[in-house]
Amino acid sequence: MKKIFSMIARFWGVFNKPSKHISLGIVTCGAFLAGIIFWGGFNTALEATNTEEFCISCHSMKENNYQEIQKTIHWSNRSGVRATCPDCHVPHKWSDKIAAKARASKDVFGWLLGTVDTKEKFESKRLHLAQNEWARFKANGSLECRNCHDYKSMDFAKMSQRGAIQMRKAAERDQSCVDCHKGIAHELPEMDDSANSALAKMSQDLDGSSYETGKSYYSLVQTPLYADDSATDYLGVLSPATQFTVIDESNGRLKIELVTWHKAKGYGRVLYFDFAKNIVQATLSKEASQDESLFVRGDKKEDDLTGLPWEQVTFTLWVDKKGFEESLQNIWDYAKEAYQTTCSVCHTQPAEAHFDANTWVGMFAGMQGFVNLDGDTHDVILKYLQSHSSDYDKANH
Amino acid sequence: MKQQISSIAAEKKGEWKLFIFLTVFLFPILATVSVFGYGFIMWMSNILFGLPGHS
Numbered sequence: 208m209k210k211i212f213s214m215i216a217r218f219w220g221v222f223n224k225p226s227k228h229i230s231l232g233i234v235t236c237g238a239f240l241a242g243i244i245f246w247g248g249f250n251t252a253l254e255a256t257n258t259e260e261f262c263i264s265c266h267s268m269k270e271n272n273y274q275e276i277q278k279t280i281h282w283s284n285r286s287g288v289r290a291t292c293p294d295c296h297v298p299h300k301w302s303d304k305i306a307a308k309a310r311a312s313k314d315v316f317g318w319l320l321g322t323v324d325t326k327e328k329f330e331s332k333r334l335h336l337a338q339n340e341w342a343r344f345k346a347n348g349s350l351e352c353r354n355c356h357d358y359k360s361m362d363f364a365k366m367s368q369r370g371a372i373q374m375r376k377a378a379e380r381d382q383s384c385v386d387c388h389k390g391i392a393h394e395l396p397e398m399d400d401s402a403n404s405a406l407a408k409m410s411q412d413l414d415g416s417s418y419e420t421g422k423s424y425y426s427l428v429q430t431p432l433y434a435d436d437s438a439t440d441y442l443g444v445l446s447p448a449t450q451f452t453v454i455d456e457s458n459g460r461l462k463i464e465l466v467t468w469h470k471a472k473g474y475g476r477v478l479y480f481d482f483a484k485n486i487v488q489a490t491l492s493k494e495a496s497q498d499e500s501l502f503v504r505g506d507k508k509e510d511d512l513t514g515l516p517w518e519q520v521t522f523t524l525w526v527d528k529k530g531f532e533e534s535l536q537n538i539w540d541y542a543k544e545a546y547q548t549t550c551s552v553c554h555t556q557p558a559e560a561h562f563d564a565n566t567w568v569g570m571f572a573g574m575q576g577f578v579n580l581d582g583d584t585h586d587v588i589l590k591y592l593q594s595h596s597s598d599y600d601k602a603n604h
Numbered sequence: 605m606k607q608q609i610s611s612i613a614a615e616k617k618g619e620w621k622l623f624i625f626l627t628v629f630l631f632p633i634l635a636t637v638s639v640f641g642y643g644f645i646m647w648m649s650n651i652l653f654g655l656p657g658h659s
Contacts, residue, residue, distance in 0.1 A: 217618065218618075218622055218625070221615075221618050221619055221622045222622060222626075226619060227615055227616075227619065228612070228615060228616040228619050229616075229619050229620065229623060234623065237623065237627060238627055241627035241628070241631075241632075245631070245632045245635065249632075249635070249636065249639075298656075300656075302642075302646060303646070303656050305639060305640075305642055305643035305646060306643050306646030306647045306650060306656075307643075308640070308643050309640055309643030309644045309646065309647040310643075310647045310650075342655060343655055346654065346655035346656060346657055347655065347656055347657055347658050348657070348658035350658060383658075
């Protein structure tokens with residue numbers, strides 16, 4: 208110990224004074240050369256961690272992502288231009304590259320602790336890993352894609368018709384590639400609806416609420432309907448954002464009253480919000496829609512546009528006592544945001560009151576193929592649009 | 605005279621030893637550590653202030 212202290216003291220003595228015996232030229236030249244050697248070595252080592260061989264030296268990468276990319280166009284194509292791991296996953300800008308290397312220290316821990324060293328463990332983390340990368344691409348506008356792909360260099364005439372239409376729009380907005388092209392290189396994670404659906408989460412948060420008899424509530428998700436509190440007879444599905452009144456409670460289930468209209472032709476299985484309005488409140492089985500013990504008939508009216516007879520029917524049904532919303536506005540707030548984010552990716556979205564309620568059905572159906580909505584969000588956005596359509600929002604028409 | 609020469613030789617040796625230590629060990633290690641320290645700071649700032657945008 209003492210020896211080390213005395214050595215440090217001696218070194219400090221020499222360090223802190225001008226060089227006595229080594230010339231300035233030698234010191235500076237030697238330091239310069241050492242710097243070059245160091246920086247060269249440092250960068251070589253750093254770039255070695257930016258190669259495909261290094262990335263797939265981890266079993267989890269080799270077995271999963273490296274296998275998946277081999278089925279895609281980024282691996283093999285007509286022109287033979289291929290992407291390797293760092294081309295997309297390591298930022299090219301030096302400062303961001305170094306930040307990525309620091310962030311990657313977490314992966315070293317993962318490797319040491321075997322966090323994703325089996326297929327099952329990897330699959331359980333796939334969504335999390337994917338979301339990290341999606342966040343990076345979203346923030347920098349898919350900068351790494353643009354290392355090779357440039358909107359200005361795209362020949363739209365060479366694309367498929369559908370492709371050219373979409374790509375021209377994307378080029379106009381200089382859109383982030385990964386907004387649409389998720390899963391281009393590796394398998395998409397399984398989007399678990401129950402974990403992902405915001406409406407299911409909202410409903411889960413309200414689980415365990417108490418419901419007052421005679422008060423109205425709104426469904427958040429597609430809800431099964433039963434004939435009684437034993438839930439042995441399944442009658443159909445209650446759509447999200449449907450209003451019902453609680454009449455009774457028993458055996459962990461609620462007895463509800465649904466005021467609806469149906470078409471008096473055929474089975475009348477679909478229950479609507481209002482006369483001549485194609486806003487779905489619930490859909491029932493053939494038997495249930497004909498079971499007089501379940502409903503009470505009201506007014507009858509004929510729709511001039513279609514010549515169809517409509518009938519008001521008030522149903523009494525049972526649902527599981529789950530999370531239901533007291534405030535319809537909470538559901539509309541969610542729907543509005545979902546509408547704005549989902550439906551403005553490729554074009555400016557139309558104002559809600561631009562169409563009437565029945566027209567929205569067709570418009571919405573035509574767009575479904577371009578987006579990836581879970582069933583509940585799909586239903587709620589449509590209902591939101593219909594409820595704020597020109598039929599109901601006269602001011603903004 | 606001989607004392608002076610041997611102590612000069614010792615000093616010279618000491619200087620060279622220090623020179624090698626600095627250029628081969630200390631400054632390279634310090635440089636590496638500061639580069640990764642810089643990366644670490646960038647990483648934390650990304651978490652606090654968001655990921656880098658479209659440049």
